[in-house]
Amino acid sequence: MGDQAGPASVDDQAQKLARVHRALRTLSAGNHTLLHASDEQQLLRDMCRVIVETGGYRMACIGYAEHDENHTVRWMESVGFEKELLDAHHFSWADEGAGRTAAGTAIRTGKPVVGDNLLTDPAYAFWREDSIKLGCSSAAAFPLRVEGEVLGALAMAAAEPDAFDEEEVNLLSELADDLAYGIANLRIREKHREAEATIARLAYYDGLTGLPNRTFLLERLEESMQEAKQHHRALALLHLNVGRFHEINKVLGYRSGDQLLQELGRRLELAVKENETLAHVGEAEFALLLPATSAEHAIQMAQRLASILHDPVEVSGLMVDASVNIGIALFPGHATTPEALLRRANAAMHEARPARGGYAMYTGGQEEQHTRRLALMGDLRHAIEHNQLLLYCQPKVDIASRRVCGAEALVRWEHPVHGMILPSEFIPLAEQAGLITPLTDWMLESAFSQCYAWHEAGLDRPLAVNFSAHDLRDPDLVERIRGLFSTWGIGPELMQFELTESALMEDPASALETLTDLKQLGTQLYIDDFGTGYSSLSYLQKLPVDYIKIDQAFVMPMTVSDDSAVIVRSTIELGHNLDMKIVAEGVESQAHWDSLASLGCDVAQGYHISKPMPAEQFRNWETSWA
Structure with missing residues (x-):
């Protein structure tokens, strides 16, 4: 028996060495593949190819575990047979049916698994016919552990039964660990690439539109x-x-x-x-x-x-x-x-x-002009914050009695370098720079203060402040005005507010609400620049206003243009029929005055009466007018 055992032992030893050599070849080629891998899918493909072509195994495949209801194994790559064949058999890593193969068990347990004989093992009954066609007799699978989790399994098959002994399994386990490390490393590199791409995108692209910045x-x-x-x-x-x-x-x-x-x-x-x-x-x-x-x-x-x-x-x-x-x-x-x-x-x-x-x-020259505008915006903000604007006013006179009945508050800006800057230039600047609300606040504070000073000096003349469309949308406007009445203790009859027809028409519903709130304070309200905003008669009827101001664009040519005269006369009649008084702007001559008087206009305002003047000069002007 000893003579017979010798040759068999030598054959076994030779087969064992051949298997170890096969595993070592595979491990070495696999490590070379890892060093040159730049893409995860390519790494999986190359590793399967190395196992079959260099290692001499019959087939190799890599599957990832899906965490779905059926515990599906999603086959990523295979060499030695078509991946579609694996997909057709619905491999899983559940503890039943197709999940009891070497691959499913390796994923489930996290340990290497050897299927000694595919032709007799009941776990491979569904795969037996394909195993015979492919010439596979034994299989082994090794878990792929990435970041502490079993990602999937590396599975391979050999032609001979009982092919995978302990030393070979140990070497192939090392190969699987190297592969898992390679996958993890590539994923980290991919995350870094994605992070760099995100940083680059944030640096060079706009998040809102997706366009370059x-x-x-x-x-x-x-x-x-x-x-x-x-x-x-x-x-x-x-x-x-x-x-x-x-x-x-x-x-x-x-x-x-x-x-x-x-x-x-x-x-x-x-x-x-x-x-x-x-x-x-x-x-x-x-x-x-x-x-x-x-x-x-x-x-x-x-x-x-x-x-x-x-x-x-x-x-x-x-x-x-x-x-x-x-x-x-x-x-x-x-x-x-x-x-x-x-x-x-x-x-x-x-x-x-x-x-x-x-x-x-x-x-x-356009750039210089734009630069000047930007500089003026900053200067205007400084002027508002440091009370460097000037309060002017232009008188209003009752036509029938020729008595002064109030004034319109106006703002002027004398720039320390550029001199007096026209409102037609700095008001648009205020709109562009978001300074309309601070400018309106300055106007209100100045007008209330001036009215108080006049009242203390025995001069009770109402002062009218203009509001823009922006002001009408300000939810805090009415409360600020209410607070100013409390602060200065003047009666509501001394403050008036003018709103252009075009401003009212930008948001009629909101404007009506604001006007109603202002009216409840007891103040008088004006529609300014009437005839330029295309308001409807039905809307006009709803407005709680006391005066209509006819725009100077109609008043100034009325003595030489029949069309303008008709518009002025019609507006006066319309206003009176709605129980409103009429103010004519742009009264620049005695002829204007006489024509308006004959039409029954109530109040005149314009250069024939007075140009706008510093508010502190108003008292002396009124004395001279009287």
Whole structure:
């Protein structure tokens, strides 16, 4: 028996060594594969190929555990047979049926599993026919553990039964651990790549619209300018601003403003070619870089964009007209650096007018004017905060008695460098800089203080303060006025408020509510600039106002224009029929006075009576008028 045992033992030893050598070859080739892996799916594919082609195993496959109701094994890669064959048998890692194979058990238990004989093991009954076709007699599976969790299993099969002994299993377990480490490492690297991409996107792209941002645009501009310089070409930059954006935010809310910008961004993207760069460069501002272009083409593009953006945008269930102004600047003619080109396109944008197509080309001087406006905004804020504005007033006179019946409060700004700046210039600046509310507060404080001073001096003359559409939307306006009456202790008959017809018509329902609240304070109310706001008679009837002021655009030409005279006469009759008194603005001559007196107008205001004057001069003026 000893003679017979010798050769058998040598054969067994040889087979064992062959298996160990096979496992070592596989482990070595697998480690080489790990070193060069850059993609998880490619790593899985290469590892299966190494096991079969280098290791000499019949087949290899890798499956990941799904945490679904059926505990499905999702096969990622296979070599030696088609992956579809595995999918057709619905392998699982549940403790029953197809889950009791080596792969399912390795996933479930987290330990290596050897299926000694596929042809006799009951767990592989459903797979037996395929095993015979594939020439597989034994199988082994090794768990893939990533970050403390069993991700799946590495499974392989050999042609001979009882193929996987202890040493071979140990070596192949090491291979599986290396593979799991490789998967984890690739996933970490992928997370790092994603994080870097996210950081880059945050740095170069706008989160709201998904478009490139100002930083991206400036870098692309730098590149495009260098290229244009090399090839002796020009390029254009279009700067677009969404008009009335702050108003839309305040009336409809910031979410609606965001929706508007997103929709406009989508429309613009559809109009942009692949070699052009569209960017979101400010709160409500876009820019478009047109490489290798001319002034003519830039103008054509501006016209096209104005047309694309002309149609209303649906926001919060409402159709909103988003007027867009477009400025154009060219390299190298207007600027030779990215920042300068962007500034000059922005300066041109401020000169764009709807009547001129909504776009403007940079012509020089615009940037300086825009810079002056920005500087004035800062100076205006300082002037308001440090009480450096001036309160002026323009008298109102009762036509029948020629007695002074009050005055309109006006604001003036004497700039320390530029001198007296007209309200027509600094009021729009206040609107752009968000200073309307502080400016109105200054006016109210000054007017109440002046009325108190007049009252203490024995002069009780009402002073009228103008409100803008922005003021009418201020929910705290009426409470502030109520507080000022309490602070100064003057009667409501000494304060009046004027609201332009156009301001009332921007939001009639809200305006009516504010007027009603103001009227409940006991004050008198005026509709200013009547005839320019297209209010309806039905709406006019609802307003709790005491006076209608006919706009000077109708009063001044009434002595030479029959049409204007008809409008003035009709307005006087309409106001009287509605139990309102009529104030005529723009009374600049005795002829105006006489005509208005003959028509029964109640009050006159204009240069024939007096120009606006500093409020402290009013008392002396009234004495001289009397």
